[in-house]
Amino acid sequence: MCKVIAAEFLTLDGVMEDPAPWTCSDFNDELGEFQQELLFASDALLLGRVTYEGFAAAWPGMTDETGFAARMNGLPKYVASRTLQTAGWNAEIIRGDVATEVAKLKQEPGQNLLIYGSGQLVQYLRQHGLIDEYRLMVFPVLLGSGKRLFAEPGPRAAMKLISSYTTSTGVLVLTYERA
Known part of the structure; x- marks a missing residue:
């Protein structure tokens, strides 16, 4: 049985929306290694439509020396969408109840x-x-507004901290699993 792991870039005030502008200055080799481990420990990506469309537009043309881009492009993708009719980039649309x-x-x-x-x-x-499991990368920035990861009420879920460390740029990397 496999796990579903949510890997999220967050601001200190919980915003996850459009991370490119606020992650660049603090993203370093330590986070790159963390991302490498995450991706290579996975058999597939599970994506929402918006993220899928952004990734599918950007990743197919990327290359790198670490093999990250090849792995990202080669993995199967499952896309949750009610509106997509077709999908490329090695993706399958989840039909029916997600x-x-x-x-x-x-x-x-x-x-x-x-x-x-x-x-x-x-x-x-x-x-x-x-x-x-949640793999949260909390960046040392406050945005004040934007889409938050845990904005919607949900069922209570006890979590257990598995690991935590701080990168040299101040990004807090937290791994929580369901208790």
């Missing part, structure tokens, strides 16, 4: 299903108790 389909995917043998961004999908899966 919670049911993700629960089925979790039963398959293998490594992890990794979610990047995809705030609405994370909220929905949290409502259904399907997120097994």
Whole structure:
């Protein structure tokens, strides 16, 4: 059985929206290594439509020396969407009830299903108790407004801190799993 892992860039005040402008100055090799480990410990990406469309527009043309881009491009992707009719970039659209389909995917043998961004999908899966682990990268910035990861009320879920460390640029990296 695999885990569903939500990997999220957050501001200190919980904003996850459009991380590019506020992550660049604090993203370093330490976070790059963390991302590398996450991606290579996963068998597939699980994405919401908006994140999928952004990634599918950017990633196919990328290359790097670490193999990250090749891994990102090569992994299967499952996309939760009610509006997409077709998907490229090695992706399959989840049809029907997303919670049911993700629960089925979790039963398959293998490594992890990794979610990047995809705030609405994370909220929905949290409502259904399907997120097994949160990998939160909390950046030392306050935005004051924007889309928050835990903005919607949801069921109470006890979490257990598995690891934490701070990068040399002040980004707090937290790993929580369901208790």
